[in-house]
Amino acid sequence: xxxxxxxxHHVIFSGLLDLNWWQLTLVGLALTHVTIxxxxxxxxxHQAHRALDLHPLPSYFFxxxxxxxxxxxxxxxxxxxxxxxxxxxxVEDPHSPQIHGINRILxxxxxxxxxxxxxxxxxxRYGHGTPDDWLERNVLSHFSVxxxxxxxxxxxxxxxxxxxxxxLIAQLVWIPFWAAGxxxxxxxxxxxxxxxxxxxxxxxxxxxxxxxxxxxxxxxxAFATSAKLSNKWYEFDIGWGYIRVMEMMGLAEVKRIxxxxxxxxxxxxxDQETLQAVITHRYDVLATYAKSLKATYVExxxxxxxxxxxxxxxxxxxxxxxxxxxxxxxxxxxxxxEAGLAMSKPLQTVYNMxxxxxxxxxxxxxxxDQLVKQLQDWxxxxxxxxxxxxxxxxxxxxxxx
Numbered sequence: 161x162x163x164x165x166x167x168x169h170h171v172i173f174s175g176l177l178d179l180n181w182w183q184l185t186l187v188g189l190a191l192t193h194v195t196i197x198x199x200x201x202x203x204x205x206h207q208a209h210r211a212l213d214l215h216p217l218p219s220y221f222f223x224x225x226x227x228x229x230x231x232x233x234x235x236x237x238x239x240x241x242x243x244x245x246x247x248x249x250x251v252e253d254p255h256s257p258q259i260h261g262i263n264r265i266l267x268x269x270x271x272x273x274x275x276x277x278x279x280x281x282x283x284x285r286y287g288h289g290t291p292d293d294w295l296e297r298n299v300l301s302h303f304s305v306x307x308x309x310x311x312x313x314x315x316x317x318x319x320x321x322x323x324x325x326x327x328l329i330a331q332l333v334w335i336p337f338w339a340a341g342x343x344x345x346x347x348x349x350x351x352x353x354x355x356x357x358x359x360x361x362x363x364x365x366x367x368x369x370x371x372x373x374x375x376x377x378x379x380x381x382a383f384a385t386s387a388k389l390s391n392k393w394y395e396f397d398i399g400w401g402y403i404r405v406m407e408m409m410g411l412a413e414v415k416r417i418x419x420x421x422x423x424x425x426x427x428x429x430x431d432q433e434t435l436q437a438v439i440t441h442r443y444d445v446l447a448t449y450a451k452s453l454k455a456t457y458v459e460x461x462x463x464x465x466x467x468x469x470x471x472x473x474x475x476x477x478x479x480x481x482x483x484x485x486x487x488x489x490x491x492x493x494x495x496x497x498e499a500g501l502a503m504s505k506p507l508q509t510v511y512n513m514x515x516x517x518x519x520x521x522x523x524x525x526x527x528x529d530q531l532v533k534q535l536q537d538w539x540x541x542x543x544x545x546x547x548x549x550x551x552x553x554x555x556x557x558x559x560x561x
Contacts, residue, residue, distance in 0.1 A: 175316065175319040175320040175323070177319060184327070187319070191229075191331060192334040194225060195225065195226065195230065195331060195334055196338070196370075196371060197402055198225050199226070200371070200372035200374055200399040201214075201218075201372070201399055201403060201406075202214065202218070202222035203222075203226070203237050203238065204241065205387050206219075207234055207237070207238045207289075207290055208242055210289070210385065211386055211387035211414070212414045212415055213412065214406075214411065214412050215406075215410065215411040215412065218406060220295075223291065224300070229308070230308075230335050231307050232335075233277070233300065234290045234296070235287040235290040235292075238286070238289075239282050239283045239287035240254050240255075240277065242286040245381070248358075249359050254272055254273065254282075255276075255345075256344075256348060257344070257345050258348060260272065262345055262346075265340075265344050266341045267341065269340035269341045269345060273336075308331075308332060315331075316328075338371050339371070342371065343371060343375075347362060347374070347375075347378075348360045348362065349362070350362060350364070353378045353447075354378055354391055354392060354447060355379065355383075355391075355447050356447050356450055357378065357443060359381055361378040363378045363395075364376075367396050368395070368399065372399040372402075373389045373397035373399035374399070376389040376397060385415075385416045386416055387400065387416060387417055388400045388414075388417045388418065419440055419441060421444045423560060424561040425559065426555050427559070430532055430539060430558060434532075434535065437561055438520060438560055441560060442521045445517070446514075450483045451549075452550060452552070453483060453514065453549075456510045456550070457475075457479065459549075460504040461476060464503065475503055475504065477500075478496065478500040506545070506547045509550070510549070510550050513542060516538060519534070538554075539554045
């Protein structure tokens with residue numbers, strides 16, 4: 161190989177750093193992970209939900225880094241995400257798989273994001289409080305294509321033409337796939353639910369490592385303004401780890417995290433403190449109630465299998481609808497569910513009383529004293545029902561502190 165050929169080979173496959181393939185792979189993963197951290201800490205938790213305040217140093221770094229690796233505009237991202245929470249799982253939701261289908265969101269979610277970014281009404285209504293300084297107006301939002309071009313030049317210079325372009329492509333598609341596709345798609349379609357939020361959000365896995373903690377999507381929808389997305393002892397949110405490190409360095413200040421339920425001896429009569437605790441921890445209340453509903457279902461199904469196998473088979477087919485919000489059921493599904501519940505008076509009672517309990521924290525013109533009486537009456541009827549899971553739940557409800 162001649163000297164000229166060696167130079168051409170070096171330019172194409174090696175840059176200033178002259179790394180081998182596995183080193184390039186690690187660098188590519190590290191660079192894309194920085195982008196993930198910028199999205200979850202800066203765009204999501206800081207800008208969209210104001211769950212924490214950031215020092216100008218990391219704020220400027222994240223803004224410029226996102227400009228170079230995604231070309232996204234902070235106001236657009238925050239506005240679209242806030243609208244998603246406000247209109248979740250409705251026809252106005254910018255990216256719900258329940259409306260558009262899982263394949264459309266998973267593989268084409270970025271198209272829906274771009275489409276919504278041209279909606280001026282969305283930006284005006286939901287984009288308040290985002291950066292509006294000279295840098296944002298004259299550079300970051302005005303020359304959105306320039307950022308990735310600059311990033312490409314840096315990648316090619318450091319890693320060579322071919323490796324640099326491969327790393328740049330990975331950086332450019334990383335957020336459209338993982339955020340616009342996986343989180344907005346799978347995060348509302350498959351997974352497990354810790355909290356009974358009214359949307360279809362789910363935790364994909366309990367270890368939020370790859371996507372910065374955003375895998376814990378149901379936890380986020382239950383407590384949208386929490387800077388910490390993990391909730392159970394077995395859940396891990398790496399984004400929260402980065403926030404804690406920045407907080408210790410004086411670069412961040414956490415404003416809110418999800419409340420942790422506390423319990424005392426069950427009160428004989430519900431009071432204002434009980435009411436406030438129940439409202440504060442309503443998602444924990446609903447999640448616990450779902451367990452009581454499932455326990456009643458299993459018990460009643462066992463009875464029907466012994467005395468009426470045909471009814472048991474009919475009731476078994478309705479399990480997936482029991483814990484779903486009734487308003488989200490189709491008319492045919494609701495009709496079948498009502499017919500199935502009629503086979504079991506205890507199950508029907510537990511199912512119907514869930515909706516009654518939810519009215520305690522729903523929008524109402526009732527006074528605090530009226531809501532306390534309503535809650536106490538609910539507990540009285542639950543414990544007088546003789547349905548063991550419902551009695552146990554009511555006693556737990558009176559112990560929220």
